[in-house]
Amino acid sequence: MTKKNNVISIPELVKNVTLLRLTGEVESLKRQQKEICEMAARSILLALDCKDHYTYGHSTRVAYYSVTLGKELGLSEEELYDLELSALFHDIGKIGVPDSVLLKPTRLTEEEFLLMKSHPTKSYEILKDFEPFQDIALYAKSHHERYDGRGYPDGLKGEDIPLYSRIILIADTFDAMTSTRPYRKGLPYEVAFNELEEFSGSQFDPELVVHFIKAMQKEEAKDEKTFKLTIIDGDFEKQAA
Ligand SMILES: [Fe+2]
Structure with a gap:
């Protein structure tokens, strides 16, 4: 009797095999969707590189700094992936800014x-209209919102600003300060840290500033010239080119 009860029936076996096959197919479709999204992301970023090579390089560094902070905060692999994508895309709208403005060296x-x-x-x-990027679109939109509510475009305040946007703002400002441009030399990390601290609580989320400085001091100690990203292959220079 017991032995008979342990034997799986044919219909049950068929059901289990079908479930296993469907699970495998769903996983394969998810992988395919992720690959297609990454291909789309790389194409859009290539358009940004064609428009303005500096902004493309800046976006890769902002992604690296954002993910460095995200790791310090203990974000999951999936969250770090979305954060990297959001940071890579934060300035994609500069494609729509005329060159005469975007590349103007004077005030x-x-x-x-x-x-x-x-x-x-x-x-x-x-x-926003590419469904897999809908959340990313919102994070990119809010990367110039300030913690005190005096940012743009919506004047969001404090934790009403999405976490990834608050992270990107710090990474963005840090890169703008530390990058060497034809018209000025980039600031040393320590000076940039002081600047972030000065605007902590007004422009930046104060808790994130503390974690960012801690994370970047650890990165600095590694003394590496390049960094890697998940979505785009290759080694990226830490210094602006
Ligand atoms: Fe921006």
Whole structure:
């Protein structure tokens, strides 16, 4: 009697095999969707590289700094992946800013500044209708929101600003300060850390600033010239080119 009960029936066996096959197919479809998203991401980023090589390099460094902070915060692999993608895309809206404004080496007029300030909304517009990038679109849109609510485009405040956007703002500002440009030399890390601390609680999430500085000091101690990303292959230079 007991022995008979342990034997799996033919219909049950067929059901289990079918379930296993379906699970395998779902996993394979998920992998395929991820690959297609990555191909789409790389194509869009290539368009940014064609438009402005500096902004492309800046976006890769912002992704690296964001993920470094994300790791310090203990984010999961999946969360780090979305954070990297959001950071890579944060300035994608600059594709829609005229070269005369985007590449202008001198001070922008008020009108030009307004055009420049439209780039987070443009990032959102570019990404929002591709379903797998809908959340990423929102994180990109909010990367110039300030912790005190005086940022743009929506004047979001504190933790109403998505976490990834608060992370990207710190990474973005840090790269802008430490990158050497034709018209000025990049600041040393320590000076940039002081700047972040000065605007901690007004521009930046104060808790994230503490974690960022800690994470970047550990990175600095490794003394590596390059970094890697998950979504784009290759070694990236830490210093702007
Ligand atoms: Fe930006």
